[in-house]
Amino acid sequence: MPERVLDKDFAWGFATASYQIEGAPTADGRGPSIWDTFCKIPGKIADGSSGDVACDSYNRTAEDITLLKLTGAKAYRFSVSWTRIIPLGGREDPVNQTGIDYYKKLVDDLLAEEIIPFVTLFHWDFPDALDKRYGGLLNKTEFVADYAHYARTLFSAMPKVKNWITFNEPWCSSILGYNTGLFAPGHTSDRSKSAVGDSSRECWIVGHNCLIAHGAAVKIYREEFKATDGGQIGITLNGDSTYPWDTEDPLDVEAAERKLEFSISWFADPIYLGKYPDSMAKQLGDRLPTFTPEDLALVKGSNDFYGMNTYTANYIKHKTTEPEADDFLGNLETLFTNSKGDCIGPETQSFWLRPNAQGFKNLLNWISKRYNYPTIYVTENGTSIKGENDMAKEEILDDEFRAEYFRTHIAALAGAVSDGCKIKGYLAWSLMDNFEWAEGYETRFGVTYVDYEGGQVRYPKKSAKTVGPQFEAFMKTE
Numbered sequence: 001m002p003e004r005v006l007d008k009d010f011a012w013g014f015a016t017a018s019y020q021i022e023g024a025p026t027a028d029g030r031g032p033s034i035w036d037t038f039c040k041i042p043g044k045i046a047d048g049s050s051g052d053v054a055c056d057s058y059n060r061t062a063e064d065i066t067l068l069k070l071t072g073a074k075a076y077r078f079s080v081s082w083t084r085i086i087p088l089g090g091r092e093d094p095v096n097q098t099g100i101d102y103y104k105k106l107v108d109d110l111l112a113e114e115i116i117p118f119v120t121l122f123h124w125d126f127p128d129a130l131d132k133r134y135g136g137l138l139n140k141t142e143f144v145a146d147y148a149h150y151a152r153t154l155f156s157a158m159p160k161v162k163n164w165i166t167f168n169e170p171w172c173s174s175i176l177g178y179n180t181g182l183f184a185p186g187h188t189s190d191r192s193k194s195a196v197g198d199s200s201r202e203c204w205i206v207g208h209n210c211l212i213a214h215g216a217a218v219k220i221y222r223e224e225f226k227a228t229d230g231g232q233i234g235i236t237l238n239g240d241s242t243y244p245w246d247t248e249d250p251l252d253v254e255a256a257e258r259k260l261e262f263s264i265s266w267f268a269d270p271i272y273l274g275k276y277p278d279s280m281a282k283q284l285g286d287r288l289p290t291f292t293p294e295d296l297a298l299v300k301g302s303n304d305f306y307g308m309n310t311y312t313a314n315y316i317k318h319k320t321t322e323p324e325a326d327d328f329l330g331n332l333e334t335l336f337t338n339s340k341g342d343c344i345g346p347e348t349q350s351f352w353l354r355p356n357a358q359g360f361k362n363l364l365n366w367i368s369k370r371y372n373y374p375t376i377y378v379t380e381n382g383t384s385i386k387g388e389n390d391m392a393k394e395e396i397l398d399d400e401f402r403a404e405y406f407r408t409h410i411a412a413l414a415g416a417v418s419d420g421c422k423i424k425g426y427l428a429w430s431l432m433d434n435f436e437w438a439e440g441y442e443t444r445f446g447v448t449y450v451d452y453e454g455g456q457v458r459y460p461k462k463s464a465k466t467v468g469p470q471f472e473a474f475m476k477t478e
């Protein structure tokens, strides 16, 4: 019998994001986001697709809630499409009441079923008009002011929401959007991929600006809404566990730590410790922006909880050469096999993802220790399956690989709670198969199969019925 270490009110459930599931890009006045624009550029999305239809969730929230009920979920994390709320995005631009009403109804409908909403303000679908108007996330003054206004608009429209997430994975917005160019808006120094971009600088500026915008939104929530609404607010950061490639080599041990600093501490150190990690300052020099005292005051202490997204783990091998100008890892290699030839986990459909539940437990402990045991919500965790998209429907529905991922990772989470980590929730990625960004629809992450050819019909997979019982087994009975 597993140890019952999780509180009865542990918030487990599933997560999604607006652009990945909603479709309806022009319905009821929605304006274009940078992802609408990016998807139109040939070659950017693996299967040439876009979020134009996706899971059609804009028209099917009732079906999504039915799915959540079927799983027994206690919580649901979704994101708001900024351009449904403010189609042009800016603080002087018109607000679209129809867009607000859509999300208000979603919140009401979830609460009617006793499902707790976790609302992400920004999951990468930045207003295209603002990107064109002033350079988007690169423009600190304008972006921070517009984001703050957008955040205030949502806080004031949805007082029933008690769990706010400011940003989803600013690492991805910064590195994939402004260094590798794999994600919108696709900036990179590689001129074969983009006419604009400086991979050695822009990503660090964007990360910096996201931190300040996060801090500005938190200040608004705390000063104007928290006392009356009684909610909490935090940022969601991504990062995967690391092991030294050669545990006997101190330089690999150091590099494994540095990799975590370049992904997680880049954002979490300023928030919890008030400064960027030394390893980053050392490697990046004046390319790493510095905080003004006013900006630092916004950022430091700005998390009511830590939102954690994690999927995989890597073996880390140090490099002996000088770091490249566009390096964002911390001058090291990430590998799936170590010096002894051990493999970190089985292959999936995602080139960057191999399940490793022990790494998940280790990382929960690493974050807890470094940031003095903050309240953690795991806001994403899950897996794709090698070749799933090419399987027959019956085989897809019998997703034992994903079910086992959730069993082992939930057990690992319970282990971390036993270790002393303060984990209060877990939102599995994802409620349903959806638009997997640059990989299009070829990669599925859902506990629900979505039949894209057959009218977006949803069919729960085996894993949809695995998460709940596994949590129940670890939950206190009183």
Ligand code: PNW
Pocket: 017, 020, 168, 169, 172, 238, 309, 352, 380, 429, 436, 437, 445
């Ligand atoms: C997260 N990587 O993205 C996102 O928050 C989700 O929207 C996405 O669907 C999910 O994970 C699965 O991919 C990531 O390359 C995308 O390391 C790529 C990486 C990490 C996270």
